Amino acid sequence: MSTIDHDAELLRAGAHVRGGWSATRFLIRRYPLGAAGAVIVVVFVLAALLANVVATFDPTSTNARSSLAPPGSVYWLGADFMGRDVYSRIVHGARISLAVSVGATALGCAVGVIVGLMSGYLGGWVDLVVQRIMDIMQALPLLVMALVMAASLGPSLQNTIIAISIALVPNIARVIRSSTLSLREQPFVEAARATGMSELRIAVRHVLPNTLAPLIVLATAQLGSAILTEASLSFLGLGVPEPHPSWGRMLSESAAEYIRTAPWLVIFPGIAISLSVFGTNLLGDALRDMLDPRERT
Amino acid sequence: MILTLVGMSILIFVLLRLVPGNISDILFDAAGFVDPKEKARLERELGLDLPILTQYWHWISGLAQGDLGFAYVTERPAVEEIAPRIPVTAKLAVLSLFFSVVFGVPLGVISAVRQNTPIDYFLRVLSLSGLSLPSFWLGLLILMLFVRYFGFIPIFTDRPDTLWKELALLSVPAAAVGFRSSALIMRLTRSSMLEVLRQDYIRTARSKGASPGSVNYEHALRNAMLPVVTIIGIEAAFLIGGLIVTETVFNIPGVARFLVEAVIWRDYPIVQNLVMFIAIVVVVVNFLVDMAYMILDPRIKYAD
Numbered sequence: 001m002s003t004i005d006h007d008a009e010l011l012r013a014g015a016h017v018r019g020g021w022s023a024t025r026f027l028i029r030r031y032p033l034g035a036a037g038a039v040i041v042v043v044f045v046l047a048a049l050l051a052n053v054v055a056t057f058d059p060t061s062t063n064a065r066s067s068l069a070p071p072g073s074v075y076w077l078g079a080d081f082m083g084r085d086v087y088s089r090i091v092h093g094a095r096i097s098l099a100v101s102v103g104a105t106a107l108g109c110a111v112g113v114i115v116g117l118m119s120g121y122l123g124g125w126v127d128l129v130v131q132r133i134m135d136i137m138q139a140l141p142l143l144v145m146a147l148v149m150a151a152s153l154g155p156s157l158q159n160t161i162i163a164i165s166i167a168l169v170p171n172i173a174r175v176i177r178s179s180t181l182s183l184r185e186q187p188f189v190e191a192a193r194a195t196g197m198s199e200l201r202i203a204v205r206h207v208l209p210n211t212l213a214p215l216i217v218l219a220t221a222q223l224g225s226a227i228l229t230e231a232s233l234s235f236l237g238l239g240v241p242e243p244h245p246s247w248g249r250m251l252s253e254s255a256a257e258y259i260r261t262a263p264w265l266v267i268f269p270g271i272a273i274s275l276s277v278f279g280t281n282l283l284g285d286a287l288r289d290m291l292d293p294r295e296r297t
Numbered sequence: 298m299i300l301t302l303v304g305m306s307i308l309i310f311v312l313l314r315l316v317p318g319n320i321s322d323i324l325f326d327a328a329g330f331v332d333p334k335e336k337a338r339l340e341r342e343l344g345l346d347l348p349i350l351t352q353y354w355h356w357i358s359g360l361a362q363g364d365l366g367f368a369y370v371t372e373r374p375a376v377e378e379i380a381p382r383i384p385v386t387a388k389l390a391v392l393s394l395f396f397s398v399v400f401g402v403p404l405g406v407i408s409a410v411r412q413n414t415p416i417d418y419f420l421r422v423l424s425l426s427g428l429s430l431p432s433f434w435l436g437l438l439i440l441m442l443f444v445r446y447f448g449f450i451p452i453f454t455d456r457p458d459t460l461w462k463e464l465a466l467l468s469v470p471a472a473a474v475g476f477r478s479s480a481l482i483m484r485l486t487r488s489s490m491l492e493v494l495r496q497d498y499i500r501t502a503r504s505k506g507a508s509p510g511s512v513n514y515e516h517a518l519r520n521a522m523l524p525v526v527t528i529i530g531i532e533a534a535f536l537i538g539g540l541i542v543t544e545t546v547f548n549i550p551g552v553a554r555f556l557v558e559a560v561i562w563r564d565y566p567i568v569q570n571l572v573m574f575i576a577i578v579v580v581v582v583n584f585l586v587d588m589a590y591m592i593l594d595p596r597i598k599y600a601d
Binding site: 033132133135136137138139140141142143144147148149151152224228231232235236237238248251259260263266267270273274275277278281282285 | 300301304305308309312313314418421422425426428429430431433434437438440441444450534535537538541542545556557560561563568572575576579580583
């Protein structure tokens with residue numbers, strides 16, 4: 001019902017679609033900002049996957065002699081107080097950022113979808129109880145929720161992912177619930193029921209796939225806030241611990257002391273955070289325009 | 298509303314005790330050796346040996362009477378630790394909200410009225426970048442500019458000489474927080490304006506010959522502002538997130554930075570009361586926004 005036939009859509013818009021390449025070209029022309037976002041995201045993912053290849057140094061190896069070396073031909077983006085190469089740490093930091101954002105979003109979506117589907121499809125007292133709990137969770141800002149969770153679970157990569165994912169659940173559960181509510185009344189659900197399908201099978205096989213479009217849009221949007229939340233947690237010293245190079249912690253290590261003497265320690269990790277979030281946001285916006293015709297402007 | 302807050306208090310309480318390890322563990326870890334007798338004495342003193350339900354009851358009954366217990370770290374009443382830090386954060390929050398509305402609404406209108414022009418593209422990229430920049434990084438960049446061009450870092454003092462001086466000091470971090478929120482308001486104003494501009498009554502206004510300015514600002518903006526008002530409720534939650542990191546960057550002795558310190562020290566009385574306080578603020582702001590919405594839009598009537 002809410003899935004769109006993209007080829008038909010493209011044809012209607014006047015594109016002569018033959019093969020993948022011209023479709024791609026059409027999409028780039030129609031959503032230039034989204035295409036830019038996609039490029040940034042691809043670069044970000046490649047940096048994370050190929051961190052060992054593209055990094056010029058071991059991100060954790062220290063060298064007293066190159067302490068606070070300015071950017072140059074050896075240390076492309078300079079070196080920090082312990083003589084660690086900033087460029088290599090940023091590239092490896094992409095790995096942490098990607099792991100946390102994708103992990104937290106996937107986990108948050110999985111839980112959110114189950115909760116939302118249950119709440120919307122079953123209705124009644126299940127819905128009532130679940131919605132109250134979501135209300136409660138939403139009264140806390142994302143960062144505060146993650147902060148309390150991270151503090152209670154203790155600092156580790158895994159716990160950071162769990163902390164952020166729990167904070168993401170209410171948002172996702174809410175969207176899935178509202179689309180399930182309207183899907184539940186659709187004729188095809190009634191038809192499925194008439195053929196004697198079990199309720200669980202209807203919910204999973206017929207309702208769930210139709211909630212995918214809003215879910216993809218939402219998940220992309222959550223990626224950005226997951227990256228930001230991880231950076232903030234690490235900046236506050238409650239996120240991913242040593243020895244993982246995390247962008248947020250790179251900033252907190254350098255923040256107060258080297259702001260005068262080594263500005264590259266402040267500038268480059270911040271650019272990495274902003275650019276990756278910017279890319280996912282651009283991509284998310286374009287996906288929303290593509291997949292959600294109601295929001296189209 | 299009350300139900301939400303009661304549920305919230307249970308959630309906070311459970312979350313903080315989810316994992317084994319309390320302040321006595323941290324203190325004794327730091328000391329390097331553990332004398333079980335000493336540890337038990339400390340736990341008894343802090344009430345950590347009581348059953349969890351009793352601990353919860355102590356907290357809630359105290360909360361109802363305005364007694365928030367004692368901070369573990371400073372051993373002073375939690376009220377005395379929290380209350381003096383509230384005004385700074387409140388001023389900062391109001392100032393940030395002011396910035397975000399003052400920039401967000403007009404830019405959002407411009408972006409909608411000039412849809413798909415270079416200005417619109419520029420403003421959309423600007424607002425997206427506002428959502429992408431972490432506010433602590435923005436704060437650090439501002440500090441860096443201060444060092445470069447003025448040669449000093451603005452240091453926040455508790456007792457500034459004049460109101461203007463205090464405003465000037467606070468407006469720097471407020472701008473860092475407000476930039477992010479203004480991006481959110483700008484996006485919402487834009488989409489809300491676009492929605493309204495497609496309505497029949499706008500076409501009617503245009504066809505009767507009203508000037509574009511009059512149509513945009515008198516007919517469209519007034520109706521487009523309704524959803525924007527709602528977002529101020531969401532904004533309250535959003536701002537607090539920004540304040541937490543920004544107060545840390547600028548070394549402002551407010552409640553938000555205090556929360557981080559308390560979390561790191563597992564100072565339960567401070568953390569649970571502060572988080573509860575934040576939740577109350579968010580819930581009350583949302584309630585007030587709902588009320589305001591009803592006054593602004595006569596079509597909406599709440600059943601209860």
